[in-house]
Amino acid sequence: MCILTTTEYGRSIHATGVIKSNELIVSVPSAKLINQKVFPDSSIEGTEVTAQAVLAKLLAVAANDPDHPHHLFTKILPPSFDSTPLSWLISETPTPQQVSDIELLLQVPAAAAHVQKQKAQVLADYAALQPEVPLAQYVWAWLCVNSRCLYIPLTSNPLNNLTLAPVIDFLNHTDDAERACTMTYTSQRGMAIRSTCTYAPGDEIYITYGPHCNQFLLCEYGFALPGNSHDFIDISDAMPLSPHKLAQLDALGYKDEYTVSDADGPSFRTTVALVAATLQPDWEGAEPPRLLKLLVEGIITEDRFAKETSRLLAEILQKKAREWKALEQRASNSGLKSMLKNWVLIAEKYSM
Secondary structure (H helix, E strand, C coil): CEEEEECCCEEEEECCCCECCCCEEEEECHHHCEEHHHCCCCCCCCCCCCHHHHHHHHHHHHHHCCCCCCHHHHHCCCCCCCCCHHHHHHCCCCCHHHHHHHHHHCCCHHHHHHHHHHHHHHHHHHHHHCCCCCHHHHHHHHHHHHHHCEECCCCCCHHHCEEECCCHHHCEECCCCCCECEEEEECCCEEEEECCCCECCCCECEECCCCCCHHHHHHHHCCCCCCCCCCEEECHHHCCCCHHHHHHHHHHCCCCCCEEECCCEECHHHHHHHHHHHCCCCCCCCCCCHHHHHHHCCCCCHHHHHHHHHHHHHHHHHHHHHHHHHHHHHCCCHHHHHHHHHHHHHHHHCCC
């Protein structure tokens, strides 16, 4: 195997010979994993500070200290995260392209909420830990952890079960489960990555970060996958629902998160919202209409409303496709462009 570096994808691991299924790709002993066990301030159990925050402090400090035991590790980490929306939003000196791209991203409600939540979290972590490094360096370290950490069972708190694994973190993500290697961990042997398929010489070797949509991949990792099989679009902001109808849908547990997935089309909660939108202009009283209740309870099916809901869905998707296409044409970042282009394809697919 060999490690290659490209401008677009950073480092990646490739096969130099034939690798068969179930072969060991790489292993890292427990002593070389960087997690809660190596924190200089011992345990964070029982505190509100997460492992991600403390690992970020560790990396930020180590990067400045040649004598730090993890200084060399910081030298093989990405020097910047210019492709990650959080870096555009929080930078004190963003480029004109980054300013333009973050303005475009903030026009997408779900993506805007995602990156704003990240910003609030990293600022809260910085304030809580008060590392003796500039904010920009802490954000860099925080994004290193955010984009490269893996989950292993270390504590009873899932938020603290994160680890950094040198070399393993060079493996990139695929949405193809048949191409993704498996990961195993034991406290005695550490972490091991094994192939699940045959790799030919030159093939890139992958793991999977999980069944994530492109918005998640862009905001968390700084890239998006064309044709991502797990991608979906959120049309909540375009659903024509009055405040009264929204309140009733909320009472039923069906407010917002109206999505259309590439693989399966509109979700059931999207269908419920479409039905609510196509019923009489507004219903009176505190209770939702009987038909809507029967649909939610599964007593009747959405087929009863197919003609009206299909027409409304097509109108919404055509409108969103035009919006996203206009944003995509103005975007500079390749991940942002890829995300928006994929959304247009999904919208067009289900608006026919």
